[in-house]
Amino acid sequence: MTKKEILEEAKLSMPEGWFLNFGERMVDELCEILGDDIEKYEIAQIKEKFAQLRWYAGFDDCEPLPPEYYDWLNYWEEYSAHCCWQCGAPAEIRYEDSWYLPWCDDCYAEHKEAIEE
Numbered sequence: 001m002t003k004k005e006i007l008e009e010a011k012l013s014m015p016e017g018w019f020l021n022f023g024e025r026m027v028d029e030l031c032e033i034l035g036d037d038i039e040k041y042e043i044a045q046i047k048e049k050f051a052q053l054r055w056y057a058g059f060d061d062c063e064p065l066p067p068e069y070y071d072w073l074n075y076w077e078e079y080s081a082h083c084c085w086q087c088g089a090p091a092e093i094r095y096e097d098s099w100y101l102p103w104c105d106d107c108y109a110e111h112k113e114a115i116e117e
Contacts, residue, residue, distance in 0.1 A: 013046035018053060018080055018109075021088030026076050032048040033068045051093040053080035066077050090108050 001009075010023045012112065031038055037059065044056040053076055058065060084091035084104035091102035105110065 001015070001038065001043065003038065005026060006030065006038075006041070006043065008062045009043050010046060014046055014053065015085035017084045017088040018048075021083050022076065022079065026072075029072055030069075033066060033072055048080075048085060049087075051102050052077045059083050 007024065007027050010027055014023055028105050030041075034041055040059045040061055040063075042057060042060045043055070045056070046056070055073060055076070058094035059112050081093060081102055082091060083089075083102060085102055086107040087104060090093070091104045091107075093100055094103045094108055096097050096103075096108075097115075
């Protein structure tokens with residue numbers, strides 16, 4: 001994949017607030033870690049699960065990813081849990097409508113107001 005393709009996939013798949021807050025930074029770091037090997041990198045899925053980012057990917061030739069990759073991924077998974085999935089502001093995990101999601105106070109208040117109408 002190219003950096004542009006990874007950015008497009010991230011923008012389409014990540015919750016908007018996460019992409020706005022850290023999507024481009026995350027992809028920049030990924031490109032630094034993988035260097036020329038970025039060409040054989042493939043994303044299987046990007047999503048939110050249990051209030052955290054899930055990013056499933058690997059090399060198309062099944063070679064192992066470098067150890068720095070897993071440090072990078074663990075960092076962003078943990079970071080995402082403290083970032084509002086809607087707007088990107090600092091957030092806390094809240095349970096709502098059978099889902100655990102990181103909401104900032106403002107977005108959560110808007111959501112609660114909308115469902116009460």
